Amino acid sequence: MEQSKTGILLVNLGSPDSYEPADLKVYLREFLTDKRVIDFPTPIRKALVEGIILP
Numbered sequence: 001m002e003q004s005k006t007g008i009l010l011v012n013l014g015s016p017d018s019y020e021p022a023d024l025k026v027y028l029r030e031f032l033t034d035k036r037v038i039d040f041p042t043p044i045r046k047a048l049v050e051g052i053i054l055p
Helices: 021-032 042-053
Strands: none
Touching: 021 042
């Protein structure tokens, strides 16, 4: 029986310029509209981010 291996990947995804709401919104918009972060078609991803997460 072969044992499976588990790995851990640590990634630095940056941070907002400050913790002010406007800077957080800019950071989250850039991060969450990346297709590698939310794997949905672009129109659905943008509607989700702009309409629900960051209204």
